[in-house]
Amino acid sequence: MTACPYCRTSEDGAHAFDCVTVKKTVRVRATVEYPLQVPAHWDDDMVKFSLNESSRCADQLIDDLRALITDETCLCDYVVHEVVSDEV
Ligand SMILES: [Zn+2]
Numbered sequence: 001m002t003a004c005p006y007c008r009t010s011e012d013g014a015h016a017f018d019c020v021t022v023k024k025t026v027r028v029r030a031t032v033e034y035p036l037q038v039p040a041h042w043d044d045d046m047v048k049f050s051l052n053e054s055s056r057c058a059d060q061l062i063d064d065l066r067a068l069i070t071d072e073t074c075l076c077d078y079v080v081h082e083v084v085s086d087e088v
Pocket of ligand 1: 005006008009016020021
């Protein structure tokens, strides 16, 4: 066993508390605001129904977001994260 390359803890010791390898789980909220194409005649209620209550699977969001990623852009322009609680 070799010393940790991050906290330089000795070979037989535990990692330092502030070592990046010591993890905890937190609950976070990601708010995503992005352009989505919908039928032109839909009002806001129809869009909300389609996204939240119709048979559309929320997994579609992954494809919608992936489509925003190009060689020039990433999701950083669309997403804000916040911590909801320190423990799950
Ligand atoms: Zn370490």
